Amino acid sequence: MISFGNAAYPVGTITYRPGPMLASADSFLITIKGKQTHGAAPWGGIDPIVIGSQVVMALQTIVSRNVNITEAPAIVTVGRFDVVTTDLGTVIDQVNRRFGTRFERFEHTPEDVELVFRLIDERERRPDEKTVDRFLSGELTLPLVLDRIAELDRRRTPTVRAEHAVPRPSRERESSATALRAELEDPALAEPLRRARALYERLASASMS
Numbered sequence: 001m002i003s004f005g006n007a008a009y010p011v012g013t014i015t016y017r018p019g020p021m022l023a024s025a026d027s028f029l030i031t032i033k034g035k036q037t038h039g040a041a042p043w044g045g046i047d048p049i050v051i052g053s054q055v056v057m058a059l060q061t062i063v064s065r066n067v068n069i070t071e072a073p074a075i076v077t078v079g080r081f082d083v084v085t086t087d088l089g090t091v092i093d094q095v096n097r098r099f100g101t102r103f104e105r106f107e108h109t110p111e112d113v114e115l116v117f118r119l120i121d122e123r124e125r126r127p128d129e130k131t132v133d134r135f136l137s138g139e140l141t142l143p144l145v146l147d148r149i150a151e152l153d154r155r156r157t158p159t160v161r162a163e164h165a166v167p168r169p170s171r172e173r174e175s176s177a178t179a180l181r182a183e184l185e186d187p188a189l190a191e192p193l194r195r196a197r198a199l200y201e202r203l204a205s206a207s208m209s
Contacts, residue, residue, distance in 0.1 A: 019071060030055060036087070052081060117169070122149050125159035 015021075032052050037045025056078045067074045088106045096103055106112060123132035129152065135145040184193070 021073070056081070118149070119145070122152075126152065126157060127160065129157070 030052075032048040032055070033046075034048030034051070035046035037043075059076050059078060063069065063074045063076050088108065092103050092105050095101060119132050119135070122129075129148075131140070131145055131148045131152070134140040135142060140148070183189070
């Protein structure tokens, strides 16, 4: 078999070797769910960082101890190691300690959550005003941003996106989701949905074989 591709070789040259030479790439995502606890009592929770570190090391042995790379080139790379948390205030504290910044702590209260949604709404629906962007860059303080938004509302400055298109929860989105769920539960759709699921499963199985 002969294939053509780009590699780290001089332009205008042809390189070959017996057996496989290059390989295709694929990706994977692993989610590790931990259990929150106090830093002084780690035994009371489940630390996903420790588990994730062990997973990364174990993944490396797939190639280093199980694959003959002289016959089949192979590499396993963990490209990102993200931490996801619902306690954003703690994350901000960690950033401030590490980099000497002075970001205000976010408290997960209904009022603060509503404020975040309001800023998301403003940024998405009136992007040309750049009001929220100027706040994120440090040019405007939060009180000035809120005053600016209130002024735009008073002037009825038009928005460019429908309410349901803004990326945050809303009553309209929930109403639409509820209506859609009701439609999908209609007995008349039971058979078409069954056939659709069966077709999807066949296509998914074929693509993995």
